[in-house]
Amino acid sequence: MGYHDDHQDDDDDDDSTNNNSSTNRTSKKRNVFSILTTSVDLLKECKAPEPEMSACHLFSHVLLNLFPRWEDNGFAILAKILQEEEQDTADWYNDDDDHGNHVGNTQVTREQVDIYASMLERRIKKEPLQYIIGQWDFHNCVLKVRPPCLCPRPETEELVEYVAKDIRQMIELLRIKSVGSSTCGRKVRILDVGCGTGAIGIALANMFPKDVIVSSMDVSEDAVALSVENAKFVLGDDFTLQYHHPLLCSVREYTRTHLNKEEEEEEEEEEDRFANCLFEYDVVVSNPPYIPSHDMSTLTADVVEYEDYGALCGGQDGLDVVRDIVERLPEWCKGNHHDDNDTKGQRTKRPFPAVCWMEVDTSHPRLIQSLLANNKHVEYNCEIQDLSGMDRFVKLLVKD
Amino acid sequence: MISLSFISLLSKRSRSAVAFSTISPFSFSYSKRLTSPPLLQNFHQQQYMIKNNVRRTSLCKMATDAQELTELKRLVDDAKEIIRTNLETIPNCGILQQQISDLEIESSHPDFWNDPSDPRTKRVNQELTKKNRLLERLEMWDKLFEECDTALELLDDIKRQNSFSGNADDEEMVELIVEECKVAAKKLLDDGKKYELESLLNGKLDDKPARIILTAGAGGTEACDWVDMLHRMYLRHAERMEYRATIQEKSAGDVVGYKSVEILIEGTNAYGWFRGEKGAHRLVRLSPFNANNKRQTTFAGVDVIPVLEDEEIEDIEIPESELEITTMRSGGKGGQNVNKVESGVRIKHLPTGINVKCTQERSQHLNRDIAMKRVKAQLLALAQEQRCEEINAIRGDAVEAAWGAQVRNYVLQPYKMVKDQRTNWETSDTQGFLDGNLEDCIGELLRARSREERLASDGAIY
Numbered sequence: 001m002g003y004h005d006d007h008q009d010d011d012d013d014d015d016s017t018n019n020n021s022s023t024n025r026t027s028k029k030r031n032v033f034s035i036l037t038t039s040v041d042l043l044k045e046c047k048a049p050e051p052e053m054s055a056c057h058l059f060s061h062v063l064l065n066l067f068p069r070w071e072d073n074g075f076a077i078l079a080k081i082l083q084e085e086e087q088d089t090a091d092w093y094n095d096d097d098d099h100g101n102h103v104g105n106t107q108v109t110r111e112q113v114d115i116y117a118s119m120l121e122r123r124i125k126k127e128p129l130q131y132i133i134g135q136w137d138f139h140n141c142v143l144k145v146r147p148p149c150l151c152p153r154p155e156t157e158e159l160v161e162y163v164a165k166d167i168r169q170m171i172e173l174l175r176i177k178s179v180g181s182s183t184c185g186r187k188v189r190i191l192d193v194g195c196g197t198g199a200i201g202i203a204l205a206n207m208f209p210k211d212v213i214v215s216s217m218d219v220s221e222d223a224v225a226l227s228v229e230n231a232k233f234v235l236g237d238d239f240t241l242q243y244h245h246p247l248l249c250s251v252r253e254y255t256r257t258h259l260n261k262e263e264e265e266e267e268e269e270e271e272d273r274f275a276n277c278l279f280e281y282d283v284v285v286s287n288p289p290y291i292p293s294h295d296m297s298t299l300t301a302d303v304v305e306y307e308d309y310g311a312l313c314g315g316q317d318g319l320d321v322v323r324d325i326v327e328r329l330p331e332w333c334k335g336n337h338h339d340d341n342d343t344k345g346q347r348t349k350r351p352f353p354a355v356c357w358m359e360v361d362t363s364h365p366r367l368i369q370s371l372l373a374n375n376k377h378v379e380y381n382c383e384i385q386d387l388s389g390m391d392r393f394v395k396l397l398v399k400d
Numbered sequence: 401m402i403s404l405s406f407i408s409l410l411s412k413r414s415r416s417a418v419a420f421s422t423i424s425p426f427s428f429s430y431s432k433r434l435t436s437p438p439l440l441q442n443f444h445q446q447q448y449m450i451k452n453n454v455r456r457t458s459l460c461k462m463a464t465d466a467q468e469l470t471e472l473k474r475l476v477d478d479a480k481e482i483i484r485t486n487l488e489t490i491p492n493c494g495i496l497q498q499q500i501s502d503l504e505i506e507s508s509h510p511d512f513w514n515d516p517s518d519p520r521t522k523r524v525n526q527e528l529t530k531k532n533r534l535l536e537r538l539e540m541w542d543k544l545f546e547e548c549d550t551a552l553e554l555l556d557d558i559k560r561q562n563s564f565s566g567n568a569d570d571e572e573m574v575e576l577i578v579e580e581c582k583v584a585a586k587k588l589l590d591d592g593k594k595y596e597l598e599s600l601l602n603g604k605l606d607d608k609p610a611r612i613i614l615t616a617g618a619g620g621t622e623a624c625d626w627v628d629m630l631h632r633m634y635l636r637h638a639e640r641m642e643y644r645a646t647i648q649e650k651s652a653g654d655v656v657g658y659k660s661v662e663i664l665i666e667g668t669n670a671y672g673w674f675r676g677e678k679g680a681h682r683l684v685r686l687s688p689f690n691a692n693n694k695r696q697t698t699f700a701g702v703d704v705i706p707v708l709e710d711e712e713i714e715d716i717e718i719p720e721s722e723l724e725i726t727t728m729r730s731g732g733k734g735g736q737n738v739n740k741v742e743s744g745v746r747i748k749h750l751p752t753g754i755n756v757k758c759t760q761e762r763s764q765h766l767n768r769d770i771a772m773k774r775v776k777a778q779l780l781a782l783a784q785e786q787r788c789e790e791i792n793a794i795r796g797d798a799v800e801a802a803w804g805a806q807v808r809n810y811v812l813q814p815y816k817m818v819k820d821q822r823t824n825w826e827t828s829d830t831q832g833f834l835d836g837n838l839e840d841c842i843g844e845l846l847r848a849r850s851r852e853e854r855l856a857s858d859g860a861i862y
Contacts, residue, residue, distance in 0.1 A: 053741050057762075076760045083652055128739050137763040154727070154743055154764035155735050161765065291736055303739050312736055361735065387727045387745070387764070388734050 030113060032063065033104035036078055039120055046124040049302050052082055054129060058119045061133050062112050066103055070135070070142060077103055126302040139203040141234045148308035149223050152199040155386045156287050159359045159393055160203045162384060163285050166355055167204065170282055171211045173351040185211075189278065191332060192216035193286035193325055195246055196311060198227030200285055202234050205242040209235075215277065217247040217254060220308065224248050247277075251324040255331060281332050284356040284398075288321035290314040291361060318361045322368065326396070329356055330377040333398040354398040355381075362390045372396070468578060469555060475585045476548045482592035483541055489599060496535050503528045537595070544588040551581035598669065600846040605784050606672025608706035610665045616653065617680070617699030621689040624653025626700045629834060630681060631661040634674075636836025643667035655689070664707070671706040675781070676822075676845045678704045679807030686813045695813055702807075705778050713776040723775075724748040727764065728757070747771045754778045808841075810834070823848045 036059055043051035053075070060067050060074030067074030081104050122132050130136040130145040137143075138152040139160050145151055167188055174185030188211060192201035195216035205214050218224055224246045231239040247254065256274060291312050296304065303312070314320050333354035356378070360368070365383035372380045379397045386392035491499070506512065507524055515521065554577055558570060601607070614630055616623035631647075638645035649662040665674060680699050687696040728744035744759035745767040756778070758771040809819045810830065818833045818841075819826040825844045827833060833841070 050741060057741060073760055073762070075762070079759070080650065083650075129741055130739075137761065137766070139763060139765050150736070151739055153735065153739065157763060157765040287736075289736070295733075295737065298733075299737055300739075303737065307739070359735070362733070386734065387725055387768075388729065388731070390734055392735060 030108045030110075031104065032059075032066070032078070032106050032108060033081060035059070035108055035113065035116070036082060039116070040082065042120065043123065048120075048124045049126060049300065052079070054123050055120075056082070057129050058123065058132065059116055062116045062119070063106075063108070066106060126300075126305065128302055128306055131306060138197075138199050139206075141203055141206055141230075143197050143199055143202070143230050144226065144233060145197055146222070146226055147306060148220065148311065149196045149226050150287075150307050150311040152197060155392055156199060156359055157203075158386055159285070159287065159357060160200055160207075162393060162395075163200075163204065163283060163357045164207055166357075167208060167212065167283060170352055171208065177351050187211055187213045188283060189281045190214045190283045190285065191281040193251060193284060194218055194223075194288045194311075194321065195227045196223050196287070198223075198230040198243075198246070200287060201243060202227070202230055204285075205231075205239075206234055209242060213242060213244070215244045215247070215281070217249055217251075219248070219250050219310070221248060247274075251321060251328055255328060257331065279332050280334050282350065282352075282354050284325070284329060284332060284354070285358070286321075286325060286356075287359040288314060288325065290318045290322065290359070290364065292316060292318035292363070295361075314361070317363075317367065319364060319367060319371070322358060322360065322364070323371070325356070325358070326368075326371065326375070326378055329354075329396070329398050335400040349400065353400070356396040356398065358394050358396075359392060360394055362392065365391045365394050368394055368396075469559075472555075472578060472581055472585070473552065475582065475589065476552065479548070479585045479588035479592060480545070482589060482596060483545070486592055486595050486599070490534065490538065493535065493538055496531060496538070500528065500531050500535065503531065537591070541588060541591070544584045547584040548581050548588070551577050551584070555581075597843055597846060600850045601669040601672030603672060603784055605706040605708070605781060606675075607669050608671040608708060609667075610671040610674045611648070611705045611707055612663045612665060612674060612677065613703040613705070614658070614661045614663075615701040615703070616657070616659050617701060619696070619698035621653060621655045621657070622687045622696055623698045623700060624655070624657030624659055625689065626657070626681075626683045626698050627653075627659070627661060628657035629683075630700055630702070631658065631663065633834050633836055633838070634663060634665075634677075637838045638663075638665050638667075638836075640836050641667070641673070641839070643670055643673075671704065671781075673842060673846075675704045675706075675785075676842060676849070677702045677807070679805045682806055682809050684809070684811045684813070699806075704781075705774070706781050708773070708777045708780060710773070713773050713780070716776045716779065718749065718776070718779070722750050724750060725768065728759065743767055745771050747775050749775050749779065752779070752782065754782075820845065 036055060039059065040051050040055045043054055048054060056075040056078040060078050063074060067077075119132050123129065128151050130151040131147055134146070135142055135144050136151065139157050143152065167190075170188050171185065174188070176185075178185040188208070190201065190204055190212055192198075192204075192214060193216075195201055195218045198216065201214040201216045204212060216227060218227070227246045231243040235242055254274065256279065289310060289312050291299070291314060293313055293316050295318075296309075296313055299312075314322065333356075335350045335354070369380045369383075372378055377399055379399055381395040381397050383391050384393040384395070490496075503524055507528060512521060512524075555574065558574055612634060614627045614634075616627045619626075635645050635647075644666045646664050646666075647661065648664050649660070651659045651661075653659050680701055683698050683700070684695065686693050687698075690696060724747070726746045727742075728746060729740050729742050732738060741762070743762060743764040744757060745764060746755070746757045747768075748755050754775055756771045756774045758767040758774070761767045761770065806821055808821060809817070810833075811817045811819075812830055816828050816830040817826055818828075818830050820841050823841075823844045825841050827841070829837070
């Protein structure tokens, strides 16, 4: 493999970083520029996904001497260097702040090359970058990402923004309602269904630290553990003030109604589990598994070979989990909150309808609309496209 | 005072005296302090010759002194003139002090520091600093004025009283006074000029940092090389003016130079100073990249945008219908089906044609935020340029025209000239200009713009 040449051929064990501004950049020296370009060629040859971006992200993660912090976004600087391939460096403006020249000529240590090489191997096997690096940016947070949990996608960031818009209005309405009373408006209650890495719930808790309380659930133990870890990572040690410990259960299980008289004893245990849960959510948000099973075979290897099948496939039409959610919504979102009291201490109605936002497959909005055609409790509100112009998000209202 | 014949007699005598003398006027003044003067044949002769030497040198000195004096007076007058014009727009010391004490009362209120990020708090602090600095400046000008006036008075006195004593001590003192006065007057003049220019940079956005974006026009390699030359020019100029310039982005040309370069300039009134650079810059020269070495004309587009704080941009609302937001990922299903890390976002503002892209973040959401802020900053800048009150009053067609409008011509062959199209300012020192010597040109542009604005606002009254 090409990259082996780079760290086997040189005799000098000079691992210090020195900057030769007049160095011939295409020399076999172990500098950032040569290793970067060689690795991009390698990734292209091995048909790794997104070769240039992959090289920049992985390599910048290795070069901790140049990019000590995650926020430095070293990948963007490496991306600029890649564009300068043919450029003669001699007349670059010699400014300390001009990273380009300085970075490109920096020497890379043997250890760094080895680490990078092992990452490249994984990427050549189509492993997702987020898994290789172990964390990724999502909305205004940094999240730890581990298999089998789904890597958060940019569309889900857009979902967070749409939900946030509604939450802002809710906070305002609750504040208005509480004017004159001794307490300020209560917190908005959010339920994140199928939390995975915890992305959606944690991003919302991060946006509205004092105004929301987030509950979440997932069928995977790994997801529950990872959500807790991320909640602590993003929101701090006292995250439970904003973000409840996620529940390990399915949508169907999250209920207080008895499903079956014969299972009453089991049900009682189940009910104990949820005894302290307030089924009075204002917002239900979900990025459920929504890919129709016949589409699963069209997925690229980096998705289907590494991410959890159960987090991707939503059954034959992709709507299995969505249907379950729709069925549970009326129970989850009962109005008349126990602490929604007006100034006279009388119980009052919630000043807005509960909403449900979901990220779905492009084929789903129409299907969901007809699904809800005769539903007395849940109303289809609208669908919204993502930035690529595809139908992606649906908003439902829960009628009291 | 001194009759002509006497002068000629003196000169004849002193000429011969000089032939023998080993004394220079300076050594005389030193030797005066020595206990034993240098020996000559005759003490009296010595005295006579010494006196004559001093007189001669003092006469010569007086001639040059007179010229120096006039020049000095002229310098002081120039300085006073500039300060006088400046003072027309400044409240006098008394009023200024009153304003300052009012602000200080507000800032000493216990609640004032409750929220340091409150815009009112920030403004009061900014105003306080500004006014205190202005007061200091006024006091400095007063002091310098006085120094110059007293110096000139002293010089006049000496001239009248000591016209012929040839007292060398006085001479030294005179030289000292002249030097001091020169220094003070020059300082006054420089600061006055600086203040004048600063006061021309008083647009709403002028004190912001500036983002300069250079784009190669049509012309291939030659155009990319032109962008290279221009970016060098701006970096050097920024250094001269003590701004901090950093290159944000570069996009290399295919053969040489750059297709585009983005520079961030930080410092006092960066945007105000550089915003006149916006437009098309035209280069005419024998192209080294042309096979026949023909004379070629190429263009480079320069755009200058202020860098604004979030609070200033937040208030701007742009209707969704005016924006076209796209990702840089290619088509396909998207969503859960795909796991691509390309997160770049492009935003186009349809009415004005503003086009912005951002790829610097991993998160698409952050890239979109940053791109949006840049669009809003550009809109604010446009609003200021077109002197509109509201963003939606910006004339879209005027934007196109402005961007393509030629602002400066740089001709390197067959003759050398840089000419600014707006003020008709020109220079033949093209090398100096391209090495960053832009102050005169930009200064002239600022003055012209300020005149225009004054006329426009005067006209608006009617």
